[in-house]
Amino acid sequence: AQSVTQPDIHITVSEGASLELRCNYSYGATPYLFWYVQSPGQGLQLLLKYFSGDTLVQGIKGFEAEFKRSQSSFNLRKPSVHWSDAAEYFCAVGPNTGNQFYFGTGTSLTVIP
Amino acid sequence: DAGVIQSPRHEVTEMGQEVTLRCKPISGHNSLFWYRQTMMRGLELLIYFNNNVPIDDSGMPEDRFSAKMPNASFSTLKIQPSEPRDSAVYFCASSLMQGARETQYFGPGTRLLVL
Numbered sequence: 001a002q003s004v005t006q007p008d009i010h011i012t013v014s015e016g017a018s019l020e021l022r023c024n025y026s027y028g029a030t031p032y033l034f035w036y037v038q039s040p041g042q043g044l045q046l047l048l049k050y051f052s053g054d055t056l057v058q059g060i061k062g063f064e065a066e067f068k069r070s071q072s073s074f075n076l077r078k079p080s081v082h083w084s085d086a087a088e089y090f091c092a093v094g095p096n097t098g099n100q101f102y103f104g105t106g107t108s109l110t111v112i113p
Numbered sequence: 114d115a116g117v118i119q120s121p122r123h124e125v126t127e128m129g130q131e132v133t134l135r136c137k138p139i140s141g142h143n144s145l146f147w148y149r150q151t152m153m154r155g156l157e158l159l160i161y162f163n164n165n166v167p168i169d170d171s172g173m174p175e176d177r178f179s180a181k182m183p184n185a186s187f188s189t190l191k192i193q194p195s196e197p198r199d200s201a202v203y204f205c206a207s208s209l210m211q212g213a214r215e216t217q218y219f220g221p222g223t224r225l226l227v228l
Contacts, residue, residue: 045219101217
């Protein structure tokens with residue numbers, strides 16, 4: 001069965017520190033992978049996506065993610081976090097066939113001065 | 114492009130009342146999705162349409178929920194009668210399905226509170 005796991009419910013980092021948010025997936029075929037960010041009271045905004053090709057993908061706001069097939073992971077990274085990055089982050093997988101997307105439960109990021 | 118448009122942005126109603134949420138997808142997109150987000154259950158897919166046809170409504174909680182897409186530019190999600198446990202943020206998303214590759218774009222959501 002297809003699923004997405006975000007092991008960290010909540011992460012706190014200091015402003016300027018590096019960030020890595022974990023995402024593991026279970027998918028029966030070649031996955032298409034996404035990271036979304038949700039600021040308080042807002043909808044989900046697409047940060048980046050992986051379909052094929054280079055396994056390191058660049059997104060908006062200085063984020064990047066690396067697809068590692070051997071580890072079934074698609075971790076999100078940022079070298080230096082800004083206070084405005086505080087938000088909820090969702091990893092998603094799909095679709096290979098059909099339209100079904102599968103979202104993780106989200107990781108809440110707090111940025112401290 | 115204006116993105117996915119949802120209305121109303123906020124809705125407060127009393128238990129038993131009918132609630133109608135509206136969504137205008139991005140022009141040219143052929144798939145539309147309704148999600149519900151709560152603290153307890155996270156983001157849940159309720160139903161999705163492809164070319165205005167409902168494809169999978171297995172996520173719809175019960176018969177009180179119904180969704181329609183009369184044309185490519187408009188969809189509604191109706192709850193009748195509403196109950197306090199329906200309180201949540203309801204998101205609409207749309208995408209352009211080209212083969213298997215697509216990206217979903219989300220609206221700002223409708224925050225529903227049923228008293």
